Amino acid sequence: MLLEARNLRVTYGGVHGEVRAVDGIDLSIGESEVFGLVGESGCGKSTVVKALLRLLPPSARIEADVLRFRDHDLLTLPPGRFRREVLMREIALVPQSAQNSLNPVMRAGAQIVEAIRAHSDASAAKARKRVVELFDIVGLQPELVDRYPHEFSGGMRQRAMIAMALAFEPALLVMDEPTTGLDVLVQERLLGRIREIRARVRSSILLITHDIGVIAETADRVGVMYAGQMVECAPTLSLFAAPCHPYTLGLQNAFPSILALGRELISIPGSPPDLAAPPLGCGFADRCPFALEACRVKRPPQVAIGQDRLSACIRTADIEHIRSAAVKKATWHC
């Protein structure tokens, strides 16, 4: 196992009390696996990324039973050693809005050279040679190394950021919303490029997105987050073929597909709970048409369904019935 997190919790302190943005999630990513983390705004997916990369503000507190990356214990590893030994070299980030992450007054190549030299003792000439190689991997012409970011299109800037993240062929590449804000044709090229990179560099990828279509095409396994919790985790094919959590079923109903033109889209009523005052039981219970009294009393545990599948729902035994009821609009909106 490349990355293993058990019962990961992230709490933001504040004058109005604490907000638990990530509330006890389990996450494991294997070697050369693409793990997709999907969820809506405020569900805690970006906080998970920040916790893994130690990018959280000082007001945040990370706790976990286990938080291990290869043989590093990320909970106890001192910050200096994390930066020198793990960051960039073993885990690298392609940040959200990567298109705006390049310094506009520095040439693109120079920025990547700087990053390489900050994390290794490579000479400037060697680092530059590496940048040209990296540009080739992500499909950018070598002459672009000496251009400024404003001379790049949005998709090219995104690829330059991916090139930087790949500098040391990290074991884990974390991509936070890599295609958000890109035009659909640019997105399609980038997804193709990510698949090519996977074939060339044996990195695992943690892909964060709210776009179920992108997840379906790219990820091997998917975790669905809601209100700071992992509600369902399964291999992509089985998750899409037969979701086991009412929230996943609701997302599937709400997401349009050009393959199913006549299908009526069904929204999920209500809105996510306030994490400053989280509900006692299941975070989704208030919006869930299948919720029982017991759902509101105690947080549902993760239940294993077959091999490699987990769902945090106490009604998993009734899933056949729930699935057939969930496709009807009247079930959600009465």
Added chain:
Amino acid sequence: MALLSVEHLTKHFRLDRSVGAALMGRPAGWIKPVEDLSFEIAPGEILGIVGESGCGKSTTCNLIAKLLEPTSGCIRFDGEDVTNLSVAALRRYRAQVQMIFQDPFDSLNPRLRAYDLVAESPRALRLWDEAEIARRVPAMLALVGLPPERYVQRYPHQMSGGERQRVGIASALIAQPRLVIADEPVSMLDVSIRAGVMDLLRDLSVRLNFSCLYVSHDLSILTHLCDRVMVMYLGQVMEVATAHDLVNVPHHPYTRALVAAVPVPDPAYRRQTVEIKGELAKPVNPPPGCRFAPRCHLAMPVCSTTPPMRDVADRHTVACHAVAASNAQTSRTGAAQ
């Protein structure tokens, strides 16, 4: 008869040049976001516009809403030429054509309560007195799914994104418009509530009998919501078709690439990829002719002239020389047999 008909609408912006460039006598550059655009919207119809950044979809909205003056061309609303309007006529027009904006977080005045946000447009348009407004605003809020007893007093920051967008819809619909221009109204919303806002718009368009021009970069949303979809590329129309035809029998090479690039929420499905050359350009000093030609694998010498819109089926028109040539050939061989 069409409710809105746009004929040869064109908008060019002049690029500023430096003093030096002007003194040297260098010609000014032009941005041409909308070029010779013609289309119609029938009463009650929802027409979608899809395209990538810089394709002119927002400029088109602003031209129709009369927030921009066209360089040339003509806009007819209900048979009447509204390209040049007096101040009084413009106010009447504005009551009939309303906009819903993309960002429910930025488009609402944070210092106004929901009541005043919705009341703002009838006040500005001087439609009714306060008593009438006080009667209509709560009814409108109820219609968009916000129970007035709980929502009239709320400020935008006390509402979720979906609720804010419903306020945006209510303030667009209160003036009883006959055409609603919606510029990416759900793109900032979470997937689970998007469908609710889209349903609402569709239901209300039938109940209140308005037409809708719905702009988005997301083809899968448009095909679920719209009667017809118009595909734009760098200011020109490439293809107009029903949602079904556009997805199942796209003709234009650009539409084909666009449809093929839409991610599908089905991991077992393998999309066919349609390769197109180069990167998306900006509509700055575009060459004459079809603006997609530099990236098109079917481009021919004739593509340096602008292809006319040709009917290929009922409610399906395409602007492409290559499609026209291959259709002509098919019908010739068909006739020969």
